Amino acid sequence: MPKEGNILIVDDNKELLVALKLYLSPHFKTVVTEHNPNRIKEHLTKAVFDIIMLDMNFKAGINNGNEGLYWMQEVHKHDPELAVVLITAYSDVELAVKAIKKGAADFIEKSWDERKILSTLRSVFELQKSKRDISRLKKKHKHLKECIDTQTDMFIGQSDTMQQIMHMVKKVAPTDVNLLILGENGTGKEVMARTIHQLSARKDEMFVSVDLGAIHENLFESELFGHMKGAFTDAKTDRTGRFELASGGTLFLDEIGNLSMAAQAKLLAALQNREITPVGGTRPVKVDIRLICATNMPLQQMVAEGSFREDLLYRINTIAIELPALRNRQEDIGPLANYFIQKQADKYNKGSLSLTANAIEALQEQSWPGNIRELQHTIEKAVILCDSASICSEDLFLNKHQAKVLDDACFNLNEHERLLIEKAIANCKGNMSKAAMKLGINRSTLYDKIKKYDL
Numbered sequence: 001m002p003k004e005g006n007i008l009i010v011d012d013n014k015e016l017l018v019a020l021k022l023y024l025s026p027h028f029k030t031v032v033t034e035h036n037p038n039r040i041k042e043h044l045t046k047a048v049f050d051i052i053m054l055d056m057n058f059k060a061g062i063n064n065g066n067e068g069l070y071w072m073q074e075v076h077k078h079d080p081e082l083a084v085v086l087i088t089a090y091s092d093v094e095l096a097v098k099a100i101k102k103g104a105a106d107f108i109e110k111s112w113d114e115r116k117i118l119s120t121l122r123s124v125f126e127l128q129k130s131k132r133d134i135s136r137l138k139k140k141h142k143h144l145k146e147c148i149d150t151q152t153d154m155f156i157g158q159s160d161t162m163q164q165i166m167h168m169v170k171k172v173a174p175t176d177v178n179l180l181i182l183g184e185n186g187t188g189k190e191v192m193a194r195t196i197h198q199l200s201a202r203k204d205e206m207f208v209s210v211d212l213g214a215i216h217e218n219l220f221e222s223e224l225f226g227h228m229k230g231a232f233t234d235a236k237t238d239r240t241g242r243f244e245l246a247s248g249g250t251l252f253l254d255e256i257g258n259l260s261m262a263a264q265a266k267l268l269a270a271l272q273n274r275e276i277t278p279v280g281g282t283r284p285v286k287v288d289i290r291l292i293c294a295t296n297m298p299l300q301q302m303v304a305e306g307s308f309r310e311d312l313l314y315r316i317n318t319i320a321i322e323l324p325a326l327r328n329r330q331e332d333i334g335p336l337a338n339y340f341i342q343k344q345a346d347k348y349n350k351g352s353l354s355l356t357a358n359a360i361e362a363l364q365e366q367s368w369p370g371n372i373r374e375l376q377h378t379i380e381k382a383v384i385l386c387d388s389a390s391i392c393s394e395d396l397f398l399n400k401h402q403a404k405v406l407d408d409a410c411f412n413l414n415e416h417e418r419l420l421i422e423k424a425i426a427n428c429k430g431n432m433s434k435a436a437m438k439l440g441i442n443r444s445t446l447y448d449k450i451k452k453y454d455l
Ligand SMILES: Nc1ncnc2c1ncn2[C@@H]1O[C@H](COP(=O)(O)OP(=O)(O)OP(=O)(O)O)[C@@H](O)[C@H]1O
Pocket: 152, 153, 154, 155, 156, 157, 183, 184, 185, 186, 187, 188, 189, 190, 191, 192, 254, 296, 372, 373, 376
């Protein structure tokens, strides 16, 4: 088993430091010794210790332990969780009780038995490890709660296009490959990323979502990699970064196209090395994440223009999933609208609500520039304002400018044909034979046109 535990021993007796180092080094990962207590802070800023063994009396002739208690308080000002084991040459139970009351983890007498020192340090180290685990778990729990509070939606997507995408997703989800999800705003990139996480072996671990577009350039490193207390003015406590929180699970980086070149370089290094170093930290931390990125920006074009790193694009884009705009998957509008109606009716205690056939038709005729998010908001508004249990097209307050009808000034035959085909397919709920019949053409001509207009 690899050795664990970093110990700093501070005592003005240099011979004792040598003896302790020799004895403890085979049992702990690092043992650092120091004879001058004024240098404790320097050591604590250079490395992370689990235990500090501290002499109670530094000045010859003084043995009331006050100096040791003073240095212990200084240590705790720097790191309140650091375990301090006090050393004294004088067996003094009262002093031991006083030190422990003031926050010492334990107490050792100088007239020692080596085995007792080892067992004391080992149990202090185990306790210290558990305390740190608890503090890490508390932070994870807080984040997890925040994630759960932003409720996830069930994945709806019956259209042929979405079924094909889901077929591919089911194959890639259980692997650990990096995925890039592309699509306009509101097409469901985050819902898709959460679905992939749920279908993967990492599903019992965290799904951590980061909106890179909302993070200020200066805070990028601290948000993603964490920071140590005191690393900068506002760093009042240690903070675990998103990479570490997601370790074992999935990290979802939304709006990846918004990253500056400097941030791209830092992200690439973290992905290549599979480790991060918190801001102000000295020790790199190993991370094991499955990465899913998303964007609505043309990354290939950005690479060509020099605003996105090609090596980063290769790393994040093992497989790309392109989510179609809602206007290009009309068959999904009805099921999505029905799903949102139930959800919002529950939210606003409206009992059982339903959409009339003409309401669904009207929804299918919209162009939805804001995609599923816009559809969801439209339904929410209708649910809040409706007076009866069935919602018709007038209750939807649809934006007339977004209706998928061509204005009178459009004489482009192709545009008219494309729109008519879309309408016929939606009207026939995706039944191609019926749609072809309605349009007065045969099925194979309809398929040719679907291909031509990329419907
Ligand atoms: N397939 C789906 N089934 C159910 N709800 C969905 C689906 N896709 C998206 N939604 C809902 O639509 C809204 C927008 O989805 P989401 O945030 O995943 O989109 P996005 O593409 O990540 O948006 P943005 O580009 O703005 O970050 C959310 O409320 C989400 O729950």
